Amino acid sequence: GAVVSQHPSWVICKSGTSVKIECRSLDFQATTMFWYRQFPKQSLMLMATSNEGSKATYEQGVEKDKFLINHASLTLSTLTVTSAHPEDSSFYICSGVLAGRNEQFFGPGTRLTVL
Amino acid sequence: QKEVEQNSGPLSVPEGAIASLNCTYSDRGSQSFFWYRQYSGKSPELIMFIYSNGDKEDGRFTAQLNKASQYVSLLIRDSQPSDSATYLCAGSGGTSYGKLTFGQGTILTVHP
Numbered sequence: 001g002a003v004v005s006q007h008p009s010w011v012i013c014k015s016g017t018s019v020k021i022e023c024r025s026l027d028f029q030a031t032t033m034f035w036y037r038q039f040p041k042q043s044l045m046l047m048a049t050s051n052e053g054s055k056a057t058y059e060q061g062v063e064k065d066k067f068l069i070n071h072a073s074l075t076l077s078t079l080t081v082t083s084a085h086p087e088d089s090s091f092y093i094c095s096g097v098l099a100g101r102n103e104q105f106f107g108p109g110t111r112l113t114v115l
Numbered sequence: 116q117k118e119v120e121q122n123s124g125p126l127s128v129p130e131g132a133i134a135s136l137n138c139t140y141s142d143r144g145s146q147s148f149f150w151y152r153q154y155s156g157k158s159p160e161l162i163m164f165i166y167s168n169g170d171k172e173d174g175r176f177t178a179q180l181n182k183a184s185q186y187v188s189l190l191i192r193d194s195q196p197s198d199s200a201t202y203l204c205a206g207s208g209g210t211s212y213g214k215l216t217f218g219q220g221t222i223l224t225v226h227p
Contacts, residue, residue, distance in 0.1 A: 032213065043203060043217045044159070093158045095215075102147050102207055104215060109158040 003027050004096045006107035013084055014115055021079045021110045023094035029074035030096030034104060035067075038091040050077045084114045118142055119206050121218035130227050134191040138204030138218055141185065146208030148180060148187045149215065153201045162202075163189070194225040 003026040013019050023033055032051050036044040048069050049057045056069035068080040081088055091111050095104035119140050128134045138148075147166050151159035165171045165178040165187070177190040187206075191198055201222050205215040 034214070043219045044215075046214060046216075049214065091156075097213070102213070103149075103161070103164065106158045106160070111156075 002096075002098060002105040004030075004094065004105050004107040006092075006094060006110050008110060009108060010111040010113075012113045012115065015085050016083055018080055018082045019084055019112060021081075021092055021094075021112075023077045023079070023096070023107050025075045025096040025105070028096070028098050028105075030077075031074060031099050032097040033071060033077040034095045034097070035069060035077075035079050036093045036095070038093060038109075044093065047079075081112065084112070086114045088112065089114045118216045119204055119218040121202075121204050121221050123219055123221060125222040125224055127224045127226060128194050130194060130196060130225055132194050132225075134194045134198065134223055134225065136189040136191075136202050136204070136221050136223065138187040138189075139185055140187065140206045140216075142206065142208075142216075143182075143185065144208060145206040145216075147206070148178070149205045149207070150176075150178060150187075150189045151203040151205065152198075153203055153220070155201075159203055191223075194223075196225050196227055199223055199225050 005024045007022045035047045038044050047062045050069050050071040052071045052074050058064045071077040093109040095106045121138050149164045150162045153159045163178045165180045171178045175192045179188045201220040203220045204218040
């Protein structure tokens, strides 16, 4: 149980385009989802906290207009990287929190490469 | 000052030995601690979590928490080559309730 999926698993795009990444909790309802970014040989850095039905809370230094997060249902959150540039190339990972549990279940990640 | 710190390693141990991974944290309000294993190119997978002072054992893994010293550790007994990965320590609670604050990770290599 507590499975989280992400789509796509990898994406290559041209500079200036927008990319949408989906995060789904498959067998539980996630009232809260988190989005992380991980650069090579670095740890996970939290980008934002996404709560169903409300605006996401962004960490300091993360541009909310560039990284658009929508959490329209208890099983789906999306991250859209707008006007992507090569420096946005990274491994993006989401996680879902099971209500009442202080435990995050991670998706498999999406590798974004911006040319 | 980083909130969660780990020795980045790499830590190399022979097969069958005990691997000891350490983590310190600065937020005294942190309540829960998690150890994740991450293989190259994959997302983290949870190994164990610990809330209370003392030891918690699960198979070959033992997590230890000392809140007075703000110290968390993970022992891996009978280490196997398949244990070779990056181990991430994360804390939750305190000023970052619900969020996980990750350490930089320790690279573990178990050689045959």
